[in-house]
Structure formats: structure tokens, C-alpha cells
Amino acid sequence: MTQSATTRSQQSAVRDLTRRGGSERLALLYEVTAAFNERIDLDELLPLIITKSRELLDAESSALLLLDAERHELYFPYIADVAPDVEQRMAQIRFPADRGIAGWVLQHGTPQLVPDVARDPRWYGGVDQQSGMSTQSLLCAPLRTAHGVVGVIELRNKLHAAFSELDLAFLTALAGGIAIAIDNARLYRKLKESEAKLRQQVVVLQREVAGHSRFTDLVGSGEAMARVFELMEHAVTAPVSVLIEGETGTGKELIARAIHFNGPRRDGPFVPVNCGAISETLLESELFGHKRGAFTGASSDRKGVFEVANGGTILLDEVGETTPAMQIKLLRVLQNGEVVPVGDTQARFVDVRVISATNCRLEVAVEQGRFREDLYYRLNAFPIAVPPLRARKEDIPLLAAHLLERTTEKFGRRALGWSPTALAQLSSYDWPGNVRELANEIERAVAVAGSGETIEPRHLSDKLNVGEIVLSSVGTGTLTLQRAREGFEARYIAEALQQHHGNVSHTARALGLSRSTLHKLLKRYRLQEA
Structure with a gap:
């Protein structure tokens, strides 16, 4: 009725x-x-x-x-x-x-x-x-x-x-x-709930847009980051391909986002895609789209991210992990501005700014024959090298303060402060996982410390205290063999990761480990975001 x-x-x-x-x-x-x-x-x-x-x-x-x-x-x-x-x-x-x-x-x-x-x-x-x-x-x-x-x-x-x-x-x-x-x-x-949800979404979007319109998430006052900021300012107005090189966790995607949202394409989409996390077959469909029936499971036509990003910017993260066959297809997009979906023969034209990012030296990959030279020069029209955190330790106190404020807001805690000793330990550590690892460490410290409590060395993880613990405990016998072994292992892996510029695959080979085993160890010792 x-x-x-x-x-x-x-x-x-x-x-x-x-x-x-x-x-x-x-x-x-x-x-x-x-x-x-x-x-x-x-x-x-x-x-x-x-x-x-x-x-x-x-x-x-x-x-x-x-x-x-x-x-x-x-x-x-x-x-x-x-x-x-x-x-x-x-x-x-x-x-x-x-x-x-x-x-x-x-x-x-x-x-x-x-x-x-x-x-x-x-x-x-x-x-x-x-x-x-x-x-x-x-x-x-x-x-x-x-x-x-x-x-x-x-x-x-x-x-x-x-x-x-x-x-x-x-x-x-x-x-x-x-x-x-x-x-x-x-x-x-329901209308009131929808209104409240929309208001909340508007606030979030306003904060996001406000954050995108400035370089607020990129913190640094030293000479190394000053050079990065200068290059970013030029890249914002120059309509060229940008290649961002830097170790894992240095903030390459943040830099790409800042360039996009401060430039003339800010009203268009920004679409990041991790080339190293997707198999070649799936990556081709992800980038260029596919026609219905192109392969098992392709039940309908689907646009690729190049078409989705039309009028905006695409970030090709870990572009150095792409195969030679995929590099040819990427070169075609950069040369002619056209993509061909999987299962189709008709090219489609796109207007997309390409920003690439890599944690390896693409120039070395070209010399070794693992990366096409012509594609490298197309991508490298405007290079930006992001320094590792260990090369700009003067920025660690500023970063620590910024990340602490952001984390306490995220966790709903009252603002905390750093003790001089804890801040010194942060500054003395080499951070093979860079800013991402530092952010993880600060989140852990905030979780361990009480609300309103000053962060002390006891709130930091063992990897920051391991040298002090080992030296002070050897004579007294208060450190177990297992604990000492873990401390050595964490330091050794951190140094190896640093030597290989944060590249997990190269580090795993050098240590004689599988990539999955190294990932587990990195997660256990919180050397890098899992």
C-alpha cells in the first residue's frame, strides 16, 4: 500500500x-x-x-x-x-x-x-x-x-x-x-546525516586542497632541501617531464603532488601508479586500459590511467622497474601523446603531464642496458634529486617537530615535546628508510608515551638505543645474546640498505636473502614502512 x-x-x-x-x-x-x-x-x-x-x-x-x-x-x-x-x-x-x-x-x-x-x-x-x-x-x-x-x-x-x-x-x-x-x-x-557527512568531506577536501597548494608537507631548512624547493618552483611553471630520483621514503610522491597542485593543471586529476608493484600484463591494462574481451575477466571496456589523467598529471612511480616491452609503450605515449588499449588497434590521444619517480639511478640502468636510453632522456627533461635524510640531518629536529604535531593530532593526544636526549638520538641515526621511517618511529613513540608526556629515549625503539644498550650492558651481562644479535642484525641491514640507496631488491641480493625475507626483517625492525 x-x-x-x-x-x-x-x-x-x-x-x-x-x-x-x-x-x-x-x-x-x-x-x-x-x-x-x-x-x-x-x-x-x-x-x-x-x-x-x-x-x-x-x-x-x-x-x-x-x-x-x-x-x-x-x-x-x-x-x-x-x-x-x-x-x-x-x-x-x-x-x-x-x-x-x-x-x-x-x-x-x-x-x-x-x-x-x-x-x-x-x-x-x-x-x-x-x-x-x-x-x-x-x-x-x-x-x-x-x-x-x-x-x-x-x-x-x-x-x-x-x-x-x-x-x-x-x-x-x-x-x-x-x-x-x-x-x-x-x-x-538521513538527510541530516548526509549533510553532516558532506560537510565533513568538504572540510577534508578543503584541508587537502590547502595542503596541496603549498609545500607544507615538505619540511627542510638546510641547503640540500633549499635546492629541491628551488627546482620545484621552476618545475611548477615549466611544462616538461620531471624525473624525481631519491631513495625509498624521501617524499618523491609528495614532491610530485606539490608540483601538480601548484601548477596550471591543478584543476585536472593527479593519478599516481606504482609501476613496480604491478605485473607487466596488469600494468599495461592499468596504464592504457582494455577493450571488452581482451583477456579473461575483461567483461567491459575500461579506461587506463593515462586517459583518466587527461588534462592533469600522471606519476609513474618506480618507473625503473618497468620491462623493456613496457618502456617501448611508454615512449610512444611521450613521443606522440597516444595510447592503445589492450585488445584495441585504435590509438587514443591524451594530454597528460608525466612525472616519474625512481629509487634507483636510471643513468646507471641505462649504462647496464636495463633501461632504454631514449625513454630516459624523455623522462629526464627536468631532473630533481631528493637527498636522503642522513645527508640533511640538520633538518631532523624540524622534521621531528612537524611530524610530532601531525601525529598527536592524528592520535587525538595533547601536544608532546622532545627531550634533548631523544632528539639527539633521532639526529644521530642514519634513517635508511628516510622520512617515512622517521614518521613511523614518531608514531610508535606517541603510541608508547602517555598523553602530554615528553618523549624520552625509553619511548624510542631499540634500533635507536641498540648501540647504547649493547655498550652499557656487555660488562654487566644484562643484555641477552638474542637481544645483542637482533641489535647487530638491525644495524647491519640498515647499513646495507643505505649502501644500496634504499633499493630493497639490490639489498636482498647483497645479503643473500629473498626479497620477501628482507621485507619481513624490515618490518620487524621498523626500518621501512611495511
Whole structure:
């Protein structure tokens, strides 16, 4: 039944009340209808209605039962009973939505007058057993909304007479109004929730855009970073391909984002793709798209990221990991500005600025024959070399302060400070995982320290304290062999990673480990983001 049909049923019940002299009830019904229009808050509105209906119909108990669709149960959110202890017990009761007279009315949508529940085979006595009530007679009407029946309203045991058809007509009209109020209130609540969510998204986007429009996430006051900032300023206005070289964790993607969001393409998309994390077959589809039926699972046409980034910027992260075949396809995009989706023969033209990033020396890869020279010169039109953190240790105190502020805000902690000793230990460590590793270390320290507590060396991980621990403990024997071995292993891996400029594959080969084993060790010792 639609909401208009519900309204017609309600109007019919009102006419019946008028013909049969229910002026007092009609007055209350209009009063209740006015209350529907004045109040949106169900927790204010419905207890009033339940209490008024019990008083007007001279019933022992009145209750609203709503459907919990997920659990398929009926429950009692609003109750008015002459005995307050019964109200408290009923508020705890739930029962299957297909049980009892209430369940029948919920399922069939037809109001019921039951003068003697003991003679009705639909009667479910579980509520009486749990609440301490003793039900003899019952009125029950469905709450029918535009989306279906959402519950019922019940009245039990008329105090000084028997329930009549006039009582049922009134309850049916009242139930129609309650159902409309519930539907409107739920819609209003959803709109408010959607509005709140949209407001929150706007705030997040405003913060993100504000962050993108400045170099705020790139912190450094030393000469090395000053040179990077200078190059970035030039790259913003120069419409050329940019190659960002630097070890893992130095902030290459942050630099690419800053160049994009400060440049003339800022209103276009910025699309990063990690070339080293995707197999060649999948990478081709990811970059250039595919036609329906091009391979198993290609159920529809799909645009690649070059088309998605049209009018904006694409970041080819870890471009040095691409295969020779993929390098040829990338060269075609850079030379002609065209892509060919997998399974297609028709080229599509794109207008995309390409920024590339790598943690290896592409010039060396060219000399070794692992990277095409012509592609290298296309990508390297505007090179930016990002120094490792160990080469700009003068920036560590500034970075530590910036990351600490960001982390405490993220964790909802009060702002913390650094003890001079802890800050000195941060500055003396070589950080093979660079800024990313430093950020991880600070997150760990904030998690370990109490809110408002100054961060001390004891809050830092063992890798920062291992030298001090080993030297101070050897003579006393307080350091176990296992602990000393782990300390040595962490330092040794960190130095190897540093020697190979943060390249995990090269470090693993040098240490005689598989790449997966090295990743586990890096994660265990928090040398690099896992």
C-alpha cells in the first residue's frame, strides 16, 4: 500500500469516528496530527502519543513495537503502562517478528481486535511471561509507511469495559499518522546525516586542497632541501617531464603532488601508479586500459590511467622497474601523446603531464642496458634529486617537530615535546628508510608515551638505543645474546640498505636473502614502512 493509500485509510477511519460520535477522540487525533507537524524528534513525539492513546482508550498498557529488519525481531522502544516496573521489563524484550498477533499484523498489514487472547491460536505468551503482565484483550494496528510495514501499535486490557470497533478505528487512524511521522523523521535523520557527512568531506577536501597548494608537507631548512624547493618552483611553471630520483621514503610522491597542485593543471586529476608493484600484463591494462574481451575477466571496456589523467598529471612511480616491452609503450605515449588499449588497434590521444619517480639511478640502468636510453632522456627533461635524510640531518629536529604535531593530532593526544636526549638520538641515526621511517618511529613513540608526556629515549625503539644498550650492558651481562644479535642484525641491514640507496631488491641480493625475507626483517625492525 502506498502512502496515499495509507492516508485514504486514515481518512476513512476519521469519518467513521465522526459518524459514531467520537468527537473527543477526533479532537485528540487532530492534536496528535499537529504534534506530528511540530516535532521531528521521535523520542519526544512517540512517548507522548503512546501515553495519550492509553489514557484515551482506557487501556492498561500501550506500546509501540518496531521491526529490527537485520535481526528480524520486534522490540518495544516506547511503552506506557500503569505499572512502571512492567515498562522497564518490556523495554528489554525482543521476540521473532513472525510470532504472536503482533507478528501476524506486521506480516498481513491488517488491524486486529482480539477480545480474548487465550482463544486466539496466534497468541504468543512469551511477552507476558517475561514482563509479568496478564493480557486478556488486545488491539493491534500496523504502522504502514511508503516503504512497507515497519511495526505495530498495541493496546492491552481495557480497564472498565471491552475494546470496541470504534477503538480499533481510532487506533488505525492513529497508526497511520504515527507511520507517516516515523517515515518523515527517518528521512529527516538521513538527510541530516548526509549533510553532516558532506560537510565533513568538504572540510577534508578543503584541508587537502590547502595542503596541496603549498609545500607544507615538505619540511627542510638546510641547503640540500633549499635546492629541491628551488627546482620545484621552476618545475611548477615549466611544462616538461620531471624525473624525481631519491631513495625509498624521501617524499618523491609528495614532491610530485606539490608540483601538480601548484601548477596550471591543478584543476585536472593527479593519478599516481606504482609501476613496480604491478605485473607487466596488469600494468599495461592499468596504464592504457582494455577493450571488452581482451583477456579473461575483461567483461567491459575500461579506461587506463593515462586517459583518466587527461588534462592533469600522471606519476609513474618506480618507473625503473618497468620491462623493456613496457618502456617501448611508454615512449610512444611521450613521443606522440597516444595510447592503445589492450585488445584495441585504435590509438587514443591524451594530454597528460608525466612525472616519474625512481629509487634507483636510471643513468646507471641505462649504462647496464636495463633501461632504454631514449625513454630516459624523455623522462629526464627536468631532473630533481631528493637527498636522503642522513645527508640533511640538520633538518631532523624540524622534521621531528612537524611530524610530532601531525601525529598527536592524528592520535587525538595533547601536544608532546622532545627531550634533548631523544632528539639527539633521532639526529644521530642514519634513517635508511628516510622520512617515512622517521614518521613511523614518531608514531610508535606517541603510541608508547602517555598523553602530554615528553618523549624520552625509553619511548624510542631499540634500533635507536641498540648501540647504547649493547655498550652499557656487555660488562654487566644484562643484555641477552638474542637481544645483542637482533641489535647487530638491525644495524647491519640498515647499513646495507643505505649502501644500496634504499633499493630493497639490490639489498636482498647483497645479503643473500629473498626479497620477501628482507621485507619481513624490515618490518620487524621498523626500518621501512611495511
